[in-house]
């Protein structure tokens with residue numbers, strides 16, 4: 001197996017970072033293909049916690065090559081801070097970070113527009129991370145975005161920046177009543193100062209990746225956000241602005257879908273969501289609070305408390321279909337150790353009728369009633385369990401139930417944040 005992809009099956013924060021870190025050991029390249037520093041991927045190594053926003057989670061393995069693909073939107077200052085962070089923790093980033101020259105740049109005006117748009121939406125706001133993600137992708141689709149390659153040419157960059165500053169100032173002032181005036185010289189010189197620091201990492205990652213795959217090197221694609229936050233198949237408009245399912249890999253890397261051999265999804269043993277939008281299995285009671293407390297469910301990027309609820313297998317099954325998953329890794333099983341019984345959503349009722357498809361509108365999804373199956377809890381600590389046979393019978397049954405319902409195997413089960421708090425039932429590579 002030479003190419004493998006990992007994507008979230010829920011609304012993000014499933015533990016992708018931990019699983020990608022483990023799989024990175026056998027990879028040559030680890031590749032982000034969409035999103036930006038809205039992501040917060042946590043990796044715990046020997047008790048030390050690292051939260052990565054832009055760099056792929058493989059960066060903590062010495063010598064592994066990390067690619068930021070053309071589908072990403074990149075805040076250059078955030079990138080530089082992360083490179084410095086990697087150096088501070090004793091890792092050498094040189095020669096192993098490759099940033100696509102086709103990726104788009106996030107500018108200060110994107111963050112202002114993100115905040116202004118959220119403010120105007122009021123109660124209907126998405127609850128974005130305010131990192132400027134949506135406005136940067138809006139410029140990309142509107143064909144006025146500035147790509148990293150543009151920074152190489154002074155005249156091109158100056159011309160595009162001047163036009164954008166004017167357009168954004170007008171928009172902020174007249175559309176959002178949000179007066180901001182950007183100083184061209186300041187934005188230009190600051191961007192160039194940061195760009196020069198990362199310029200050595202910038203290259204044509206499309207050719208790099210295709211050559212690597214053609215040479216039989218192992219490439220691991222790391223999804224950020226998740227399938228239900230995907231701009232096309234997610235719970236629109238409460239989504240992010242990129243294709244954060246596996247559907248985004250070809251477009252976000254320039255690698256043909258024919259070259260992606262295996263795709264695995266990650267699902268938490270329960271569900272969380274941060275930000276607005278419908279969430280059928282949400283628990284606004286003491287059970288939800290217990291999930292939040294046991295799972296430490298606070299955003300890695302924004303620190304916001306995450307909304308918590310039971311595992312929604314009906315939603316995960318939609319992700320299995322959309323991504324054509326080869327299997328689903330279950331994480332945070334240990335968080336369920338304290339419950340007498342565990343509920344799992346196996347279907348939706350909409351306006352009194354059981355439905356056979358995941359709703360395509362937020363309005364419909366907000367009206368569905370989850371249909372639950374109740375499974376017995378195990379009330380035994382599973383953290384540190386490393387072998388399938390050491391899991392309590394009820395926990396094994398929970399996993400078997402998930403496999404039967406989804407119709408795909410669970411090749412790995414995670415029982416704690418550390419690398420070795422993992423049960424590997426079969427190799428993913």
Ligand code: GDP
Nearest residue numbers: 013014015016017040041042332414415416417
């Ligand atoms: P990501 O965005 O999908 O990479 O996930 P996050 O890093 O935002 O959130 C997952 C959180 O759960 C992190 O704090 C991880 O350290 C932690 N975590 C991952 N796997 C497990 C697990 O199996 N058990 C527990 N208790 N924590 C886990």
Ligand code: IMO
Nearest residue numbers: 012013038039040127128129224225240274275
């Ligand atoms: P990782 O990769 C969870 C959510 C935001 C908001 C919506 C849009 O760590 O799983 P954006 O700033 O992208 O325009 O916000 O998407 N969101 C995430 N939720 N995990 C993430 O990333 C997220 N990235 C964005 O909370 O609801």
Ligand code: MG
Nearest residue numbers: 013040041300
């Ligand atoms: Mg996260």
